[in-house]
Amino acid sequence: MYKEKLDKILLKIQKPSRYIGGELNSVQKNPDDVTMRFAFCFPDTYDIGMSHLGMKILYSLINEVPEYWCERVFMPLPDMEEKMRENDILLYGLESLEPIKNSDFIGFTLQYELSYTNVLSMLDLAGLPVYSKDRPDLTPIVCAGGPCVCNAEPIADFVDLCILGEGEEVNLELMRLLEKCKAEGCTKHEFLVRASQIEGIYVPSLYDISYNDDGTVKAITPLENAPATVRKRIIKDFDKVYYPENFVVPFSAIVHDRAVVEVLRGCIRGCRFCQAGYLYRPFREKSIDTIEKETISLCETTGYDEVSLSSLSTSDYSEIETLLGRLTDYTDKESINLALPSMRIDRFSDELLQKIKSVRKSGLTFAPEAGTQRLRDVINKNITEENVLESCRIAFEGGYTSVKLYFMLGLPTETMEDMDGIKDLCDKIIDLWYTIPNRPKGKGIQISVSLSTFIPKPFTPFEFEPQPTEEEIDKKQKYLLDIINSKKVNISWSRYPFTILEAVLARGDRRLCDVIYKAWKKGCKLDGWSEYYRYDLWKEAFKECGIDVAFYANRKREYDEVMPWSHMDVLVSRDFFIAENKKAHSEAVTPNCREKCAGCGVNRCIGGKCFE
Amino acid sequence: MNKNVRIFFSKTGRAIYISHLDLYRVFQRAVKRCKLPVWETQGFNPHIYITFALPLALGTEGICESLDTKLTEDISFEEICERLNSALPRDIRVISASEPVYKNTDIEKSEYEVNITADNAKLKEFFAQEKIITEKKTKKGISEIDLKPMIEIAEHSDGFIRLRLPSGTETNINANLVFEAFEKQYGVEIDLIRIKRTAVYCKNGEIFR
Numbered sequence: 157m158y159k160e161k162l163d164k165i166l167l168k169i170q171k172p173s174r175y176i177g178g179e180l181n182s183v184q185k186n187p188d189d190v191t192m193r194f195a196f197c198f199p200d201t202y203d204i205g206m207s208h209l210g211m212k213i214l215y216s217l218i219n220e221v222p223e224y225w226c227e228r229v230f231m232p233l234p235d236m237e238e239k240m241r242e243n244d245i246l247l248y249g250l251e252s253l254e255p256i257k258n259s260d261f262i263g264f265t266l267q268y269e270l271s272y273t274n275v276l277s278m279l280d281l282a283g284l285p286v287y288s289k290d291r292p293d294l295t296p297i298v299c300a301g302g303p304c305v306c307n308a309e310p311i312a313d314f315v316d317l318c319i320l321g322e323g324e325e326v327n328l329e330l331m332r333l334l335e336k337c338k339a340e341g342c343t344k345h346e347f348l349v350r351a352s353q354i355e356g357i358y359v360p361s362l363y364d365i366s367y368n369d370d371g372t373v374k375a376i377t378p379l380e381n382a383p384a385t386v387r388k389r390i391i392k393d394f395d396k397v398y399y400p401e402n403f404v405v406p407f408s409a410i411v412h413d414r415a416v417v418e419v420l421r422g423c424i425r426g427c428r429f430c431q432a433g434y435l436y437r438p439f440r441e442k443s444i445d446t447i448e449k450e451t452i453s454l455c456e457t458t459g460y461d462e463v464s465l466s467s468l469s470t471s472d473y474s475e476i477e478t479l480l481g482r483l484t485d486y487t488d489k490e491s492i493n494l495a496l497p498s499m500r501i502d503r504f505s506d507e508l509l510q511k512i513k514s515v516r517k518s519g520l521t522f523a524p525e526a527g528t529q530r531l532r533d534v535i536n537k538n539i540t541e542e543n544v545l546e547s548c549r550i551a552f553e554g555g556y557t558s559v560k561l562y563f564m565l566g567l568p569t570e571t572m573e574d575m576d577g578i579k580d581l582c583d584k585i586i587d588l589w590y591t592i593p594n595r596p597k598g599k600g601i602q603i604s605v606s607l608s609t610f611i612p613k614p615f616t617p618f619e620f621e622p623q624p625t626e627e628e629i630d631k632k633q634k635y636l637l638d639i640i641n642s643k644k645v646n647i648s649w650s651r652y653p654f655t656i657l658e659a660v661l662a663r664g665d666r667r668l669c670d671v672i673y674k675a676w677k678k679g680c681k682l683d684g685w686s687e688y689y690r691y692d693l694w695k696e697a698f699k700e701c702g703i704d705v706a707f708y709a710n711r712k713r714e715y716d717e718v719m720p721w722s723h724m725d726v727l728v729s730r731d732f733f734i735a736e737n738k739k740a741h742s743e744a745v746t747p748n749c750r751e752k753c754a755g756c757g758v759n760r761c762i763g764g765k766c767f768e
Numbered sequence: 769m770n771k772n773v774r775i776f777f778s779k780t781g782r783a784i785y786i787s788h789l790d791l792y793r794v795f796q797r798a799v800k801r802c803k804l805p806v807w808e809t810q811g812f813n814p815h816i817y818i819t820f821a822l823p824l825a826l827g828t829e830g831i832c833e834s835l836d837t838k839l840t841e842d843i844s845f846e847e848i849c850e851r852l853n854s855a856l857p858r859d860i861r862v863i864s865a866s867e868p869v870y871k872n873t874d875i876e877k878s879e880y881e882v883n884i885t886a887d888n889a890k891l892k893e894f895f896a897q898e899k900i901i902t903e904k905k906t907k908k909g910i911s912e913i914d915l916k917p918m919i920e921i922a923e924h925s926d927g928f929i930r931l932r933l934p935s936g937t938e939t940n941i942n943a944n945l946v947f948e949a950f951e952k953q954y955g956v957e958i959d960l961i962r963i964k965r966t967a968v969y970c971k972n973g974e975i976f977r
């Protein structure tokens with residue numbers, strides 16, 4: 157236990173309470189009474205990781221088994237890392253304050269590609285070799301889950317296995333298997349071979365990858381009976397899926413410091429750039445009773461005065477008005493704020509709008525993503541100008557004075573006309589503002605436009621598309637800054653060096669492992685943080701490994717190319733993505749799943765139809 | 769009805785790293801969790817009424833910390849303790865609740881127990897000086913102060929010191945300040961130090977109740 161050692165250093169560290177555990181609802185167990193220990197690592201800082209819902213779910217789920225103990229582990233910031241190294245403190249779990257290298261599992265959740273170097277940092281801080289092949293012992297088994305493992309190839313050499321899809325069932329199956337293998341005295345290899353037979357488990361070392369002369373993947377060959385394709389795990393009865401009764405409540409303020417209730421999983425929309433929209437299919441909802449029960453229980457066990465409903469698109473909940481009515485009955489009585497992040501309000505009745513005051517509090521944001529209806533059709537984003545303006549009208553009449561708009565630059569088929577469309581929309585919102593008779597007096601309207609860059613992600617209809625080059629993006633940004641000169645509009649944009657790395661890591665193959673290793677060795681870590689990001693070092697690493705960034709990011713891929721992720725099956729078929737890609741290029745929209753099934757293929761796994 | 773309550777609690781172990789600001793939130797959530805009927809301040813941004821008698825320095829343990837609050841229902845002191853303890857993090861424990869006797873402004877000093885690994889001869893020499901000049905951060909900036917007249921050593925043996933320092937609204941000296949001054953003066957780093965506030969005294973010499 158490191159408590160004493162930590163006492164020596166923590167007062168010299170920024171916000172020490174995030175490095176010591178002991179929060180309300182954190183789980184303590186007697187190490188002698190547990191048979192399996194799981195170190196759940198979030199490869200970013202405490203403040204970010206503690207806001208993450210998936211971690212809360214799996215943490216409670218594992219700890220519910222009396223003889224299993226799950227601990228939380230986060231990436232220390234440089235001041236802490238330095239002190240840890242000086243004082244021989246290995247990376248430890250916040251519950252036991254003991255080194256995680258003695259755990260049975262070290263599990264990473266990979267939410268974004270820019271956290272990969274943190275995985276290496278954390279393994280190294282834990283006192284473990286970063287390459288899987290250099291860890292011969294059965295334990296700890298290093299595993300990874302989360303959306304990024306739909307293409308785990310860039311980290312394939314570092315992890316022992318990946319969990320594809322929803323972890324609620326498979327995590328425990330895996331733990332039981334390891335428990336058994338430990339008792340039988342299996343080797344690590346024997347365990348991995350057996351694990352590869354569990355649906356949803358991907359063991360990278362059991363696949364051989366060969367390449368064509370042009371650098372593309374030639375074949376992916378499974379070894380030792382591993383399945384040719386790894387099928388994503390899904391929870392079939394989502395209404396009954398495990399949900400924690402409580403959350404660990406941090407001492408210090410974190411990014412999203414509130415109770416969160418998941419109301420639905422999946423998305424009916426099918427925006428063609430959105431990976432989450434396909435990865436989390438099929439669409440499943442919890443019943444109102446379940447959501448209400450979980451809301452009350454979480455608020456009561458945490459003491460939070462804010463609860464937020466979480467999903468990819470909460471407005472698509474089938475009985476949203478009834479649900480919000482029921483929930484506000486409770487939250488109003490208990491003076492709890494009900495937050496509805498990025499909710500579409502244009503379809504709500506006035507009565508409901510009156511009730512959910514919190515909608516007004518949490519800011520008004522829209523993601524039209526593209527400036528013209530033509531381009532919105534290409535990306536299948538079903539927001540119209542009328543939707544945006546109508547929501548703005550409702551909001552302005554309710555006292556709002558600012559709007560945030562999200563757009564993506566560099567989308568397939570985009571031209572300068574689409575840039576003009578962004579300006580036009582801003583102008584129309586400003587005009588609308590002046591037509592509102594009871595607009596807040598003495599205050600102007602403020603529009604923030606946030607420009608991100610399109611990243612063609614695996615398992616989307618756009619996976620074949622190239623990412624635009626820096627020059628193209630620059631040109632469009634400059635053009636926009638040029639034509640939008642109203643003081644009422646405030647423009648911010650993402651920086652290309654972040655975007656390009658994200659694209660390469662999202663679309664890469666196993667040959668990127670060495671690049672990541674080199675970059676990390678050169679000092680890259682916390683790449684998602686602008687103050688720590690060192691693209692110059694990344695560039696060196698790419699060069700030294702002889703890897704061409706453009707080959708991964710800016711190259712158009714053919715429909716018949718073997719993708720580095722072709723052996724992953726997220727239940728949506730390749731044929732569907734190809735058909736959707738063709739439709740995009742002919743500017744044809746696909747109706748949402750509730751209107752009409754587009755035949756993506758996911759329904760075959762749930763036995764029939766997604767919607768009755 | 770409004771029932772004034774003074775709650776004494778300890779803050780030890782892992783909880784010593786909770787900042788003063790965060791401590792308010794910890795109690796606020798605990799109150800909400802155990803449904804204690806605490807009076808809410810009126811006005812634009814109502815919040816539950818809790819005020820702490822004295823801040824406790826980050827990293828210092830306390831076994832006689834206190835806060836004042838008001839309840840809108842008559843609940844027995846025992847029950848208040850039980851309910852809060854069921855809702856607080858492990859290392860913050862409510863010890864007792866009672867009616868306030870003294871005012872916060874009556875507080876004069878605190879007593880600390882310090883376990884320390886450092887050269888004891890040097891420590892003795894340090895405390896025996898005519899003047900102990902060090903810098904203290906105040907609202908106006910950094911100013912020089914002489915700690916000597918403020919330090920009351922009650923007990924000093926090898927590795928253990930019991931001392932009293934001014935606390936309260938006028939002058940408030942944290943125990944760390946004394947040991948930081950020692951480190952600075954001798955250019956050493958104290959290997960291990962554990963500071964615990966063990967008592968708070970009023971101007972009339974009585975324990976703060």
Ligand code: SF4
Nearest residue numbers: 749753754755756766
């Ligand atoms: S099978 Fe049809 S309804 Fe189900 S997710 Fe796919 S497209 Fe939508």
